[in-house]
Amino acid sequence: MPRLSLRTKLLIAFLVVLLPLLALIVYGYTVSYKQRSEDIMDEQVRTSQAIGALVDASIDDALAVAWSFSKDPIVRTMDSRQIDPYLESLATSLPQYDSLAVLDSEGNSVGLSLRPPPGAPRPGATGRPYFQALKSTHQPAISDVLISRATGNPTVAVVVPMLDDSGALMGATVAALDLDYLAQRVETIGVRPSQGIFLSDTQGTMVFHTLLAREEWGQRSLADYPPVQTALGGAPARIREMKGLSGDERIVSATRTPKYAWVVGVSTPVAVALAPLQDTLRYSLLFLSGAIVFSGGLAILLAEFLVRPLRQLTRSAVALGKGERQAVEIHTGDELEQLAGAFTWMADAVSDKEAQLRGHAQQLNQEVQERVTAQRQLEQVNHELEAFSYSVSHDLRAPLRAIDGFSHAVLEDYADKLDEEGKQYLQRMCAASKRMERLIDDLLKLSRITRAExxxxxxxxxxxxxxxxxxxxxxxxxxxxxxxxxxxxxxxxxxxxxxxxxxxxxxxxxxxxxxxxxxxxxxxxxxxxxxxxxxxxxxxxxxxxxxxxxxxxxxxxxxxxxxxxxxxxxxxxxxxxxxxxxxxxxxxxxxxxxxxxxxxxxx
The missing domain is CATH 3.30.565.10 (Histidine kinase-like ATPase, C-terminal domain)
Structure with a gap:
């Protein structure tokens, strides 16, 4: 590790003192960033909830309109010549709808507010999933995003069944929401200029996005988009920073509409949201840079004041190391002068201690030699003890085996010549030799355990x-x-x-x-x-x-x-x-x- 001069250390010390200020600035920015993000996400959640209420109300209005003209006697005639003029007249007072239509029980068009050109087929809903759902349940249905065949605009069809007196399906009425009109209404609900609003249906299909071209509406699935996934699950989505649908980094919030479970999302560019904080951080860093320059200059001046007398002390210490006695003259009236006096006293004490140290060193060397000799003797004793243990084990086992073996031989070969008392004596000899052998084993085990590593x-x-x-x-x-x-x-x-x-x-x-x-x-x-x-x-x-x-x-x-x-x-x-x-x-x-x-x- 390279040595640092006192001047460098003082400069580093001043810079280190400024580190807490830097940490405080960074901490303050981090806390403010989190709080600012939370505030924006809260605001976006409230905005998305207000838009969600508007979306639910728009669908409810479309259902009400469809229900109202489904009961009209002209509509129930199922006569295109009467229905078309009626729907055209009705549509002039309902600009929020792309078109109004009446379908027969198979989904064929029998009435349309926007008449097709002469010779062109009338657009119907035969085979459309939303009409098939209505046909099977006799309940209102809402379509995915559709491109109007009459106007080319993106729409969502709200379909209501028409039942005859017997309850059989005789047809359906359609109110097609104009998504352009709905998007314009949404933008009037306290939306900031830089914010983007998107709407998706219950399947995650994008209904509209205020920052994307109309050609993408209804053609793009948002089912895998994290905010939509979270909102479809029922919880408000709050994402501090992510890549938005428009391609830039954004703070995104999304909620599910309370009635029809569509998803409304609101996003704000991170750069716009955090611009005030970044200005504050910029000014704080400029202030810190000025403090660093000032502190560095002050550290250099202070180091020069301290280093000059310390150099003199260094020269005197080098001379003392060479055996030369050199007085130190420092008159600063502070701790450095006291240090110089202590150094002079130390130089005098060093000479006195050298003689004592030489004597102690000789004594220590002698004690070390004695300990080394004792260690060698102890190792020799341990080695001899181990050899003795092996010898005792071997020498004691041999006669024990002989006693045990001969005792068994006498019992087996001369059992018929011995009375019961003699046999008992031999058996006791065998048992005693076995116990003696176990005792020798346990003693050796005890000895090995004492010495084992x-x-x-x-x-x-x-x-x-x-x-x-x-x-x-x-x-x-x-x-x-x-x-x-x-x-x-x-x-x-x-x-x-x-x-x-x-x-x-x-x-x-x-x-x-x-x-x-x-x-x-x-x-x-x-x-x-x-x-x-x-x-x-x-x-x-x-x-x-x-x-x-x-x-x-x-x-x-x-x-x-x-x-x-x-x-x-x-x-x-x-x-x-x-x-x-x-x-x-x-x-x-x-x-x-x-x-x-x-x-x-x-x-």
Whole structure:
């Protein structure tokens, strides 16, 4: 990392002081941006709701118009010569409709306010989905966006059934909403000049858009447009920034009309909405730039004032490092002068300490050599102890095997020559040699555990306990023992050594409950002095708490070997493993009421 001069550090310090101001400006802009966006979205939601009410009212008006002239006697004659003039006259007072029409029961035109040219077919609705819906339900229907065959304008047809006295369909009346006229009315409802208004039907088809060409009306699906998707689901859409239908970045809001479930959307260009905030940000950054220039100049002047005496101190320090005593003369009347005085005192003290340090260094070197020698001796002793353990194991096992082997041979080959007392003596010799061999194994295991390297990792005690208890069940499948293991018990330790701990504790619990026809053994965790304490609990023979301290000593047994077999090494081994993990083990129990062994591990 390159070294920075004091002048550079001071300049950086002044700039860092200005960072909170920059952060405050950015934070203020962010908060204002969010609030401004929320206000605009709220306003757009209110606007879209007002437009939605207008759209629903327009459809209701169209239904009312269609219903009104469907009941007219002239219309019900189904005579084109009478109906056409009537509709032409009626349409002059209803500019919001592109056309008015009367259809027969098959959707053929029998009356039209805009007559087609001579020889041209009269436009009908046969096969149109909206007419088929009316025909099957005898209920009013609303079409998708249609292009008027008479005027070429985009329209939405509102169709009302005409029923005869028997209730049969005799035809339908049509009021075709002029979408140009509807869009013009929408723009009068408090819409800002830069805002765009769009309307889609219940299927997401665009009915109109004030910023798009009329040729796109009714030809474009908005079903996948996020604001329309949200509004069709019933919730108001509020999107802070997205690409609008007109291609620029916009704040978009949309709501569903309350009655006919069409979607009204209002959008505002982001650039227009945030223009006041961007002007404020621009002025704030200009002010900050001026503050940076001023602070930088002030930092340079202050650095020059501080650096001059510090250079003199540096030269004196270099000279002191070379063993030269050089006085420091600084008269600034401030902390720098005090620093110079302290430096002079330090130079005098350094000489006195050098002699002391040399003596201490010699003494330290001597202690290090002694520790190295002691370490080597300890390693040699450990090596010899390991060799001795192997030798003892080998040398003791050989005669034990001989005693065991010859005892079995005498029992097998001379059984007919021995009385029962002699056979019993030989059997006791075999059992004693077996116990001695197990004792040697446990002693060697205890010795290895003391010297083994500790390798910590995450250990799943629950899974380990399940494996051990499964092995115990396999050995004595006839026993009825309820084994309860708390799931997901995880500890940090050596998995090999922790398995030895659980094997000893669970095996002891299994052994000391063997006199009960039904037993219960539990592995769980509790809290002790703010740390997790794991425990193994049983309802077996238990022990007298007066002898609790003897439990973890080697060869210490509270029960006879005839009652409960064992060497008395297991709990001593467990205690050494727990001690190596920086933890503690203790037990609680009562005679014939079971025992609980707790242990902790250092995190």
């Amino acid at each position: 500790l390798r910590r990792e995450e250990v799943d005690l629950s899974a380990m306990a399940q494996e051990i208890t499964a092995e115990l069940r396999d050995r004595q499948p006839e026993r009825e023992v309820q084994l309860v293991v708390t799931p997901r018990l995880v500890a940090d330790g050596d998995p090999r050594l922790l398995r030895v701990v659980l094997e000893n504790l669970l095996s002891n619990a299994w052994k000391f409950t063997s006199k009960h026809p039904r037993a219960r053994i539990e592995l769980g965790v509790t809290e002790h002095e703010g740390k997790p304490a794991y425990f193994v609990r049983d309802d077996g023979a238990g022990f007298d708490m007066a002898y609790a301290e003897k439990l973890f000593g080697a060869f210490q047994r509270l029960h006879s070997a005839e009652e409960f077999p064992g060497t008395g090494i297991g709990l001593a081994t467990v205690q050494r493993i727990i001690n190596r993990h920086g933890g503690r083990i203790w037990a609680e129990g009562a005679v014939d009421e079971g025992a609980t062994f707790y242990f902790t591990l250092q995190a």
